[in-house]
Amino acid sequence: MSIILDQSTRVLVQGITGKEGKFWTKHMIDYGTNVVAGVTPGKEGQYAAGVPVFHTVKRAARNAPIDASLLFVPPRFAKEALFEALEAGIKKVVILCDGIPLHDAIQMRKAAISAGAMVIGGNTSGIISMGQAMMGFFPYWLERVYRPGRIGIMTRSGSLTNEITAEVVRAGFGASSLIGIGGDPVPLTRFAEVLPLFQEDPNTDAVVLIGELGGTMEEEVAEAIENNVFTKPLVAFLGGRTAPKGKKMGHAGAIITAGKGTVKDKMIALKNAGALVAERPRQVGTLLESILASKI
Amino acid sequence: MSIILDQSTRVLVQGITGKEGKFWTKHMIDYGTNVVAGVTPGKEGQYAAGVPVFHTVKRAARNAPIDASLLFVPPRFAKEALFEALEAGIKKVVILCDGIPLHDAIQMRKAAISAGAMVIGGNTSGIISMGQAMMGFFPYWLERVYRPGRIGIMTRSGSLTNEITAEVVRAGFGASSLIGIGGDPVPLTRFAEVLPLFQEDPNTDAVVLIGELGGTMEEEVAEAIENNVFTKPLVAFLGGRTAPKGKKMGHAGAIITAGKGTVKDKMIALKNAGALVAERPRQVGTLLESILASKI
Amino acid sequence: MKLFEYQAKELFEQIQIPVPNRRFIEDPDGIGEATNRIGFPCVLKAQVLQGGRGKAGLIKFVSNMDEAYSQADAIFSKAQNMSGLLIEEAVQIEKELYVSITADPVTGTAMMMACSEGGMDIEEIAKNIPEKIHKINIDLSEGIQTYQVRGLLYDIGIDDKLIGSGTKILMDLYQVFRNNEAELVEINPLIVTKDEKLIAGDGKISIDDNAIFRHAQFKVTRAYYENEAEYDAAEEGIPYIQFDGDIGLMCAGAGLTNTVFDLVNDYGGTVANYLEFGGPNYHKAKKAMEIMMKNDIKVLLIVTFGTIARADVMAKGIVEAIKELQPPFPIVAAIRGTGEEQAHELLRSMEIEPLIDTEQAVMKAIALSGGVKQ
């Protein structure tokens, strides 16, 4: 059905009483997500979107078990909020905010590794298990994009994901899980770390990777395919193939520095590993059709 | 035969070119210890006690595999030297020096736990696998003390260990391994963490614990016995039964604070768990005789 | 935010990393006094952010006052976006090393790199002598350890006599990295002088924009940008890049903007500029339009597919901007996502055809811009 998140996952929302937190918690619940508690210091005893609010994560966790936490906090507080979730023993965290300071992000990555936790983000719309549950903000009401199916999607982008997922759906497919790992230079979970979950998921037939210039994550995926860590079909679309060197292309992580991170290198690596690489969005659908016998 | 250390263990000596480092390295080799390398920054290319010296632990480890490291460094450099050993992947470390700053010691304990390493010390004579190998300084030539046998010994003291081990030998027994966990308030390995190794060692029939006032380590041993983590006979001798409250009794770790750490409480806990407790050194031998059928 | 060399060297000096004697002047008139202080021979270095200054004739070695005046004049008239000129003592070079610190996103640590062959660009080093680049990883929580730095210096094989001072410089450089929350600190070359000392020959520091709120000392000024449009966009927090083609891109979402950028190039169009107004900037259609109007573009291509960045809000902003600013160029728009029906109605009200398909929008924009370039 999905990876990381399903309808049984007990979700906490840190920063639930903010405007965005409340608004999207309501949407998450409407979509089927099992939101069990929220945290905002000083607001214990209140309810937000019908969910009980606690002063701290530990106090929320004492009240009811928690499997995953979604952070609706400003970037400058992201590190501390993550540490709080990890200290309370939560092993799945999604961080939405854009603009986490780099030095904080490094320490967060290290802390996530040490805790053995899967921390998704920052700078992402979150994750959605199609038709079941979501942590983050997805316009699930757009039927030409958000359709359940058997394609796993992982992405560094927001709007581009809508664009590409619409092509997946146009070709007659749908998604199992969509994992937004985010557009930061230090994604707290990397593409290659998501792949094993899609590999194990009996309801995912193939994966669509939506990448871009900058970093080495796409190369790591190529390596995972070469090492047979991932053996299902993979279709990649990468933005920024014609981007110039040394300019941040929108995302902080989308930059070619010290000769590393060009889309061309990434495309070669993926092709050499046996992945299919789309040059234009429309090709994503046709490539999927070429390799998958069944659409459902 | 022994725990932690035997003749096959490849030992590094950090701080090997100092006077003590060189002197005891020679003794260690004479006793049978497999010392493969030493480290002193700036002295790569030299030899000390016949052992090649390297600038850094990593460079030594590149040259030949290392299983364990012995630190002959002053207390103010102990933390950094330990970090260097751990970063090089060494999983057994013995730290001899007395006077490690408390805040350093806390961080060292945390780092050892995180690295999954057994770090023995500080403020100890080290460890000796009787008749085979030693890391540290033991007067192994004193025959009325250092005799191989089937008793595991673990201790917080130096001179008292000679006193008690002499009683073990006087009663006709000998030691398998002697583990000096040291007299600091933050021992980097605790008694209860050594016990499982003695439990598994087919050549250890019983354990003698040499404890003292301060801390909660003896209580943790009682707990391990109660939980059947350790099921062999255990004889304990604890110094400082009549010590006054609030005074450091020699060792920094030997102090009764906030009502915790009295020997009387420790004795009660051990007795209740089923351990035998000697009130005077001489009784250690007689208690061993009372429980063990064979001395060899 | 990239710092100029003279700023990097000030930060180095504050933390006691050795740097050459130097004077910074903002005007060619200052050259006489500056060279008197520094003495001859000395080096004139244009304070610009781009690399390759030597090849561009923006670094000049001068040995007397006449040369100093003429070269300073030449540099001041040649360099663009120059914050000023650095006059620096000429250091007697025995050897040049490379050292830098960046973030390692894989391990979640800081990565310090060193190489015994400095002076050239790190890319060239990585391409030509990768085996000579040595690296250590530093856990930000534990902080840097002297044994790590010592090990790195031993590994690049520097002289035993320089281990002590080299260790201190790299420990201090790490403090510059941490204290200022830098993305990059680099000393290249780290010069070994003929009298066996180490001194920072050049300095590059890039401060993390996301952390600048904690470092009020760094103020972005016009000097950091190539033109008005880039500066205005930066002031608004809008990602913006200047090119010299025909089609202005005003898109929402970095990945989508990059994709549109590729499609324009693929189908033979040329990009005039790149403006990304997604995320927190989706309300800023009017400001974005103002920035686009600072350029002589032939057509404006708007592509969005947003969630929180609602299509109707963006369309409303665009319609208002058109009414108020009356941009002189034609507009092609594919605005999709949350609220797209209202968005399309709004566009139709301005006689803009609401497109659904990104490729179709790109083709139309290219056609309007005068067709495919050869």
Add this chain to the structure above:
Amino acid sequence: MKLFEYQAKELFEQIQIPVPNRRFIEDPDGIGEATNRIGFPCVLKAQVLQGGRGKAGLIKFVSNMDEAYSQADAIFSKAQNMSGLLIEEAVQIEKELYVSITADPVTGTAMMMACSEGGMDIEEIAKNIPEKIHKINIDLSEGIQTYQVRGLLYDIGIDDKLIGSGTKILMDLYQVFRNNEAELVEINPLIVTKDEKLIAGDGKISIDDNAIFRHAQFKVTRAYYENEAEYDAAEEGIPYIQFDGDIGLMCAGAGLTNTVFDLVNDYGGTVANYLEFGGPNYHKAKKAMEIMMKNDIKVLLIVTFGTIARADVMAKGIVEAIKELQPPFPIVAAIRGTGEEQAHELLRSMEIEPLIDTEQAVMKAIALSGGVKQ
């Protein structure tokens, strides 16, 4: 090294933890000026290191100048090893809390404890209301996190209005713990005043002796010790404790010394003092003997069983000390370990019987001290 309350409060004040207005005087003559500055009512607090000052009459509440003079005189004449007198404004107490930070040797972290019932000794709190003590563990590498402190304060149930100021005080207290490498920092009571503020009523800080080399500001003076012998021993780095019995213990090795201490007590002897000259001090027999001679002991009991602390070196030192200092008391010696044969010869040369057995040595010393006490 334990600090006096007035020193602890100075450290608190430096880091902006709220403390009462106060004056420290070293002489009863200062009481007039001090109370004029503080105003009445105020509290006189003897600056001594031992606890239980209230019960011992070393803390007095005074409401006029006459009381102030008479109570100050009384305290100055009664208190021993007093560094001075603290005159402090009387705070209006609504409630008293307890907070402290120590090291947690099991997890390798700092442990912050808090309790809603302060004012009494932590031992009493732990005995009477253990369920009211709440704890958090702080990773020294990561540092303290505000959510941890907030959680602790919520858990002890303090008023919502005090969460902000309470969090700041505990974050600052952690800095005191870290910056000074303390073994213990404690505020007890942390007073909630009638006007809803938090203020440190008392302060205990103990600095790690092993780290004092990094904190030159802490100087040990005679005022920290109960008598000359303890001060002299501390100056030499020799562990020494004063008792009031007959037998002086001069032993090497902490565990062995503790064991001899127990045996003397078990067999009915009394200990005059405890001196441990093992480890790095094994060369210091003469200095140890000098310290022993500052006390009126009936017999000196020397027990060692050393490795690096060589028996022959210690025996040689003892023989030299006897020759030079001619101690007036009989000596019982069981000196064993590395080089014990030579050690025994040396002892015999001074007509001291070299014993092998610790218990035998203890019995002999008790007999020489006048036998078993009833």
